[in-house]
Amino acid sequence: MAIKKIAVGGISTECSTYSPLYQNESDFESLQGQDLLNLIGFPFDDYSIETYPIFFNRSVPGGPIKSQYFRQTKDKFISELESLGTLDGVLLIMHGAIFVDDLDDPEGEWIEAVRDVVGEDCIVSVSFDLHGQMTDKIIKNIDAFAAYRTAPHVDVEETYMRASKMLVDALTNNKRPTVVWSPIPVLVSGEMSSTFIEPCQSTYKSLELFDQRKGIIDTNLMVGYVWADTQRAAASTVVTCTNKKVGVEVCQIIAKLYWNSRHQLKFDMRSGNISAAINLLPKNFSIIADSGDNPTAGGVGDRADVLEEVLNKKIDHALFAGIASESAYNELKKGIEFNIGGNFGGGGPNIELIANNVYFKEQCAIVKVQNITIVISKRRRPFHYLSDFDNLNLNLQDYRFLVVKSGYLSPDLQGLSCPSFMALSNGAVNQDLKNLDNHQRKRPIFPFQEFNEFVPEVSDGSNLLS
Ligand SMILES: [Zn+2]
Numbered sequence: 001m002a003i004k005k006i007a008v009g010g011i012s013t014e015c016s017t018y019s020p021l022y023q024n025e026s027d028f029e030s031l032q033g034q035d036l037l038n039l040i041g042f043p044f045d046d047y048s049i050e051t052y053p054i055f056f057n058r059s060v061p062g063g064p065i066k067s068q069y070f071r072q073t074k075d076k077f078i079s080e081l082e083s084l085g086t087l088d089g090v091l092l093i094m095h096g097a098i099f100v101d102d103l104d105d106p107e108g109e110w111i112e113a114v115r116d117v118v119g120e121d122c123i124v125s126v127s128f129d130l131h132g133q134m135t136d137k138i139i140k141n142i143d144a145f146a147a148y149r150t151a152p153h154v155d156v157e158e159t160y161m162r163a164s165k166m167l168v169d170a171l172t173n174n175k176r177p178t179v180v181w182s183p184i185p186v187l188v189s190g191e192m193s194s195t196f197i198e199p200c201q202s203t204y205k206s207l208e209l210f211d212q213r214k215g216i217i218d219t220n221l222m223v224g225y226v227w228a229d230t231q232r233a234a235a236s237t238v239v240t241c242t243n244k245k246v247g248v249e250v251c252q253i254i255a256k257l258y259w260n261s262r263h264q265l266k267f268d269m270r271s272g273n274i275s276a277a278i279n280l281l282p283k284n285f286s287i288i289a290d291s292g293d294n295p296t297a298g299g300v301g302d303r304a305d306v307l308e309e310v311l312n313k314k315i316d317h318a319l320f321a322g323i324a325s326e327s328a329y330n331e332l333k334k335g336i337e338f339n340i341g342g343n344f345g346g347g348g349p350n351i352e353l354i355a356n357n358v359y360f361k362e363q364c365a366i367v368k369v370q371n372i373t374i375v376i377s378k379r380r381r382p383f384h385y386l387s388d389f390d391n392l393n394l395n396l397q398d399y400r401f402l403v404v405k406s407g408y409l410s411p412d413l414q415g416l417s418c419p420s421f422m423a424l425s426n427g428a429v430n431q432d433l434k435n436l437d438n439h440q441r442k443r444p445i446f447p448f449q450e451f452n453e454f455v456p457e458v459s460d461g462s463n464l465l466s
Pocket of ligand 1: 129130131151153190
């Protein structure tokens, strides 16, 4: 078998247009070489396919990406791709929720530039997050597409496998797939569309059955990203197929399934304002998710709204993990007085505090104030894993409750099986969707507007097929 040659790489983040924190080079981690191939984990060698890793840049979600950085990074990717000469395939690892002030469709621009370099004969297979946005420009420049089917995401590796496998099959069988899609005028948060509860649990389960249909390779339901006020923001269904007619049918069915379930989309945990979260605290250990400031969805991560309420109400034995503040971290390196909250420009109270006690570990200051423990991280980051607490010598059993900057709980925290409450707090990823500024999103779109008519329109990116 002749050896085939593919390139691998991409860029991934989520950008809230409600966050003032622009993302730049220092926010991104760049995976390259063998590290990137290890992330993908697919045994391309077994299929006589040579891989050329370019880079995969990813960040903790935040605000928009600085235009200059995005353009430079895209140009660098494209020139490295060009230097590889003729390619049989490209595997792109993307997210789909990037926002750049002067670009309507950043991922579309990136993917179109890839197509321009590799030419029409090359197979382009793409992996996305299900909170990504689709456009005609993306669809018409790709040959295969796979997105996560779980939120919270526990199938990242499987998704890379699906996208890789479709690329390998296309190259080894010389049979080129096609991608068709249909936008769905629904746009909710990830917390309202968890795949671990209904209605999404059943809808996503049904994708596995649609995959089995003759002429279908891979089916996807994209929830989209609600905190970007953009034209392209919407849910969608995306189908990779060998038979366009069947692809169109399946696209319509999935689009209707999601549309018909829109009124059942709800939070997967008890929720209410911050006061309710605190008033309803049980005696036993529980978790409060400060959802409006969740950095993994694009929140700034330094808001002190919940902390202020807990201090005002003089509630003891709380653990806050964490609040991001390099300035507070630096103050604590010098003394016991520090300021927290509102320093990133994302709003919320700024509180002056005095530490009873402080120690430093893993780029975090662990501070005791009155009878509350606050983890102040130098950089914006989540605390999703139980090992995050172990690494800071924190034992959750020592506390009455934990406050995390999170929307739905991570699998590790969910595994604790304790009572939990989602505080619908203010911030760049506010869950009060109906009150978000809404200037650019298409109209009508549920739940921003209520309406009853929806007929899915399926396209291959160039032509309307239904
Ligand atoms: Zn996501």
